[in-house]
Amino acid sequence: SPWVGGGLVQSPPSQGGGGRASGGDGEGDGFCLLGCAASLWVVPTAERSRPGGEPQDVAVAAQLAHLLLGAAVAWSPSLPFRWGDAFAPALGRWGGWLRPTLDEVTEGLPYLPSHGDGIEASASTADAAGGGAVELARRYQPCDPLRDRCWDSSSAPARRRSSVRVVTVGEHAMLGLDVASALRRAAPDGTAVLLTKFVGAVYLCDGLTGQVDGDSGDPCADDAAKDFMRAWIRGWREEGGEGALASTPMQEHADTLLQAVEHIHADDGDLYLCIDHAIFCWMLRNVASRPIKAPMLHVVGMTLLEYVPLLWRDPFLASFRSWVLDAAAGASPDIFCTYMEHITLQVFWQSGVIVEWVPSLGSAMWSGAVYQPPPTPELLVMRSAFWRLPAGIVVRSLLTHLAEPHVTLHWMESFTHGSLSASAYRASWTTWEQQSRCTMALHMPQEISQIKLRDFYAMGVPIAAPSAAWALRMLRDMYRMWGQLHPEYRHRLHDCGPLGGERDCLPESVRRDTSTWPFGDPYVDLDRDPSGKLSFWYALADVERYPYILRFDSLAELWELVHQQVEEGASLSELMRRYFQDVVVANSLRFYRRALRSLVLK
16 A cells, blocks of 8 residues: 555545545645545455465554554454444444454464464453462462552551651662652651652653752762663663673672762661662672661562673572561561562562562652643643554554644653663653643553553543553563563572572472462563463553553544543543542552651651
């Protein structure tokens, strides 16, 4: 088709009365939704029956037709055509026609090159696996902080203390601010939680402006700790953890980090918040020649072994296991948790210890911003690496064409290649109040757990996300390159011998326990693992776990949702904010209140 070329959807020239001209004069780059959809529908149907037809061209055209219409091509001659309820002429109101099944939608399309068996159905797979990953997670953390009342605080009185100086360690500035803000809210009356320093906060540092107590300077200004963090991340990414990082003795790296902490006067905190990556506080506590001894609260994220050099993985996991066991026994003044549900299962599989999942609340909640819908439809497209990939470029072109002139689009800047490539996002930083002024937010997931979704949820902004079938297609592309479930982190502690202890090795009981897990280890190799594995773990995704998330199966349905929220968005927003405050916020604050009592107010 001349409309599709070079990975971009091109506008066809206006022909006669067909199509809609964006310039308003009937000429130029007109775009005819129905004509385009009809072409994409007829061409693959005809091509499939033509001898010598190219299967890949047919598949691409069929995928675009489904993207626009939510319609299924019936590859089997014995099956009649069945249309999705988002077929364009009906705009989501095609009454009486049967919706296609997931198998019919994906039959014959080469989404899984090594299997050729289409995309898996998340619900049916989860049922077959005995309840899915959510039920598996409850085995290790019975209280569900998205459903139950968890972490009831101790009735023992807290020690009176006028202030607690908190130092945050980690690259993710906004996550550090979020956890520190939760500690401030959870602190008992008369105790001020002072956020004094951010060590190595190179990612989204603009959001820290005015947030550091006693420091009104530029939070993104270079310092020794940021220099160390950038050099470490760059070395880990460029060398794969096998170059200079791994060849230099561990203690030398740890002492360099400690010197950077001392240089910015962050070595005298009462409490250290260790954000996302455990390796940096691990070096400060367990490896440096003069270790920091103040209590630490570890909030693990992404994956446990991210930024850990390959040659360090075994000693790191052994030390990490001993560290967590000591903390649980009261021998170490630390508490470990994670803000991503899947991390609890990954850490147990890797090291045999349990770190509890405590949902993050998002820095947007602490700003006080709430949903402020405009009078006309406005769609905010949330940041996602998807928009930088070929499929995202096609969808962005379609969205832009469909929006004009009825829906205003706001695009958050997106990036790939990790946090150090986020300069474009820094340049486009806007306040939470500005981002709350939209009709609806569009979330195209690049991971199963993302902080920004909880930011918009906390503000009560209606969120639309693709249905499981579409989301799994996107994540299949992502997890071939990077991600929280990527197999590059599939490394676990060595087994304990028959005569050895169990402090720095993996007990046989853990091996037996995890051997019963559906699909085995909690990582996904899409070209080798069973086709149902990704959908099994997708059950832990934010968009699957949080209620009131809107779903769409096509762009026609997405457009209907945008217009629907003009009338209904305020009511949905109230439901979202009430649930978030009454359940998620309440549980998280109970955890942080207990952590403060245990670490610094005992």
